[in-house]
Amino acid sequence: MNYIKVENLTFYYGDEPVLEDVSYHVDAGEFVILTGENGAAKSTLIKNTLGLLKPAAGKATIATHNIDGKPLSIGYIPQQISSYNAGFPSTVLELVESGRFPRNRWFKPLTKKDHDHVKKALLAVNMWDMRQKKIGELSGGQKQRISLARVFATDPDLFILDEPTTGMDETSRGDFYKLLRHNAHDHDKGILMITHDHEDIKQYADRHIRLIRKEDSQWRCFHMSS
Amino acid sequence: MAMFSYEFMIRALIASCFMAVIAPLLGVFLVIRRQSLLADTLSHVSLAGVALGFLVNINPTVTTLLVVIAAAFILEYLRTIYSTYSEISTAILMSGGLALALVLMKFNQGSKGMKINEYLFGSIVTINRDQVIILGLMMVFLVLLYILFRRPMYVLTFDEDTAHVDGLPVKLMSILFNVLTGTAITIMIPIAGALLISAIMVLPAAISMRLGKGFNQVILISVGVGLLGMTSGLVASYQLDTPAGATITLIFIGIFLLIGIGKGLKSRYAKKLK
Numbered sequence: 001m002n003y004i005k006v007e008n009l010t011f012y013y014g015d016e017p018v019l020e021d022v023s024y025h026v027d028a029g030e031f032v033i034l035t036g037e038n039g040a041a042k043s044t045l046i047k048n049t050l051g052l053l054k055p056a057a058g059k060a061t062i063a064t065h066n067i068d069g070k071p072l073s074i075g076y077i078p079q080q081i082s083s084y085n086a087g088f089p090s091t092v093l094e095l096v097e098s099g100r101f102p103r104n105r106w107f108k109p110l111t112k113k114d115h116d117h118v119k120k121a122l123l124a125v126n127m128w129d130m131r132q133k134k135i136g137e138l139s140g141g142q143k144q145r146i147s148l149a150r151v152f153a154t155d156p157d158l159f160i161l162d163e164p165t166t167g168m169d170e171t172s173r174g175d176f177y178k179l180l181r182h183n184a185h186d187h188d189k190g191i192l193m194i195t196h197d198h199e200d201i202k203q204y205a206d207r208h209i210r211l212i213r214k215e216d217s218q219w220r221c222f223h224m225s226s
Numbered sequence: 227m228a229m230f231s232y233e234f235m236i237r238a239l240i241a242s243c244f245m246a247v248i249a250p251l252l253g254v255f256l257v258i259r260r261q262s263l264l265a266d267t268l269s270h271v272s273l274a275g276v277a278l279g280f281l282v283n284i285n286p287t288v289t290t291l292l293v294v295i296a297a298a299f300i301l302e303y304l305r306t307i308y309s310t311y312s313e314i315s316t317a318i319l320m321s322g323g324l325a326l327a328l329v330l331m332k333f334n335q336g337s338k339g340m341k342i343n344e345y346l347f348g349s350i351v352t353i354n355r356d357q358v359i360i361l362g363l364m365m366v367f368l369v370l371l372y373i374l375f376r377r378p379m380y381v382l383t384f385d386e387d388t389a390h391v392d393g394l395p396v397k398l399m400s401i402l403f404n405v406l407t408g409t410a411i412t413i414m415i416p417i418a419g420a421l422l423i424s425a426i427m428v429l430p431a432a433i434s435m436r437l438g439k440g441f442n443q444v445i446l447i448s449v450g451v452g453l454l455g456m457t458s459g460l461v462a463s464y465q466l467d468t469p470a471g472a473t474i475t476l477i478f479i480g481i482f483l484l485i486g487i488g489k490g491l492k493s494r495y496a497k498k499l500k
Contacts, residue, residue: 052387076391088258088384089435089444095384101377102392134439160391 001028001067003158003190004049009058011041011048018044021058024209028067028157031184031191033201036211042194043079043162045211049192050076050160066157067188073102075151079162079194092138092146093131096122099153121152141167159183161193173197177204229464237358238350238470242460244361245414245426246452250434251368252407253427254448257435258383263316264301264404266424268411271297271323275412277330287412294408297323302401348419350460350470357417364413371406372445379403380441422471429478430455436485455481 004026011019018041026032036042047053049060066072099121100114110118122128125145135143148164159180165173181204183189195201202208229235256264275293279286297319304315372379382389382399390396411423418426430451431444438444459474466473 047387050387050391052390074391076388078385078387087435089254089438089441090380090384091440094380094440094442098377098381098384101381106377107374132439 001063002026002061003028003063003066003072004192005059005061006045006049007059007061009045009048009055009060011044011053011055013044019048019055022211023058026158026190026192028190029184029188030206031181031204032193032207032209033205034192034194034209034211035196037213040211040213042211046160046162046192046194050074062158072158073154073156074158074160075099075154075156076160077147077151077162077164087136090135091131092122092127092133092135092149093118095135095146096131096149096153099150102154117155118153121149122146124152125149156189158190159192161191163194163196165195165197170200173200177201180204229461234351234353235460235464237353237355238460239457241350241353241358241361241417242456242474243453244358244365245418246430246456247365247449248361248368248410248414249423249427250430250448250452251372251445252410253429253431254434254445255379255383255403256407257428257431260312261316262428262432263313263320263424264407265411265427267301267316267320267323268294268297268404268408269415269423270320270327272408272412272415273327274323274330276415277327277334281330281334287416290412290415291409294412295405298404298408299401301404302397305400306397348415348417348422348471350417353417357413360413361417364410368406368410376442376445419471422475425475425478426452426456426471429475429482433478433482433485436489451478451481 002025004024006025007023009019009022010017022045024032034042034045044053048055049062051060051062062074063072097110097114097118100110100117103114105114119128122131125148127142127145127149130138130142135146138146144164144167151159151161165176168176177200180191180193184191184206193205230239253265256262272290272294275290276286278293279289282289301315301319304318305312308314378389378394378399381392382394382396386396386400389399414423414426430448433451434444434448438447455478456474459477460470462468462477463470463473
């Protein structure tokens with residue numbers, strides 16, 4: 001079952017085409033990685049897929065229901081999460097709890113099960129002891145971990161992760177990839193992840209999508225005869 | 227106290243308490259969404275509404291409301307165009323609103339000048355019973371909205387992309403929030419004055435963000451600071467015979483400075499202990 005289906009998608013920044021005729025899909029139970037050079041518009045493709053940007057042509061569809069027929073939930077981690085709203089007045093716990101809201105909790109009190117999910121998610125990223133800290137006081141790496149915890153707390157059907165392992169050491173990265181693979185294969189989650197780390201990850205991912213820039217190189221000669 | 231033997235002072239005190247809840251409740255969201263100048267902008271735009279009302283001889287509150295709602299839509303449109311420079315949209319509207327107000331006032335010279343002054347500086351002590359009731363209803367409405375929508379607003383304020391992915395109607399919520407802010411400003415302008423509305427909305431929020439840890443805590447502290455500043459400002463203005471709005475603003479700035487100094491001393495002391 002397709003959780004993501006993108007067909008012949010084209011996107012322009014101004015007059016500049018940055019994505020041309022791109023098609024791909026991600027299925028339930030599949031761990032897919034998306035790679036490409038800097039400037040290959042990987043994040044732009046993800047934003048088009050999520051409806052955050054409007055394509056000039058083509059279509060991006062995300063399933064409305066999961067394989068059990070329940071409304072599909074998405075966990076998204078944008079790039080450079082550490083720079084988000086640094087002054088936002090919230091504790092770590094409040095932020096991670098908000099991951100449960102899309103699970104039909106916008107207007108209902110959180111249940112014991114919700115609180116258990118939140119605790120488990122915070123323990124998984126080793127941030128439970130820091131749950132009463134203000135998020136503005138956290139380091140970049142800690143912010144990255146709590147954004148992962150928020151996604152884990154949602155327990156989404158579809159993970160869309162934009163370079164979530166930046167700054168992680170090799171061991172943590174390996175464990176993280178194992179966890180994603182486990183979620184895809186044993187819990188039928190769909191996972192799409194942008195990464196630069198395609199050598200390490202090869203043994204874990206089911207499929208590899210590579211975006212290719214049209215130009216040979218992003219570097220241009222700057223020499224001028226004086 | 228002798229001041230409360232006057233009925234107008236009691237009305238002013240009740241109105242102050244209502245505004246002390248209304249203004250920070252919206253102000254916290256404005257500050258976090260980096261729209262601190264929105265209140266100021268809509269106040270300036272509302273002056274154009276007041277001038278329009280006097281010009282076409284319609285109740286200025288009605289024309290102000292219409293103009294402010296239109297401005298809220300334009301503001302959201304400009305904010306999406308200049309997404310990384312949201313202050314540009316406020317700057318464009320603020321100057322545009324004030325320019326329009328001045329031009330309309332030129333067409334409307336004469337006896338109405340005094341009334342425009344009331345809208346510029348406000349006069350809380352001349353508040354009538356109907357205005358107090360409208361403020362009270364607005365406060366109850368806002369508190370109910372906050373209780374009902376605090377979770378969607380939390381996520382929207384945290385990050386709009388996350389809110390979109392979580393399934394929230396981001397654009398609609400942003401426009402409705404701007405319209406609500408505009409409506410509250412329209413109601414408060416004749417009382418607080420266009421020039422001081424922004425301070426009353428932003429300063430309690432700015433103070434509470436330095437004091438509170440969690441989101442709900444910040445909201446509660448901002449209402450507490452709002453109540454403290456509004457009531458003490460009103461009493462001080464009566465005792466000192468100074469303009470109420472200006473006195474309230476100066477008290478908020480005083481609290482802001484005290485908190486800043488206190489926080490600075492506390493962190494210096496904590497460093498010494500280490």
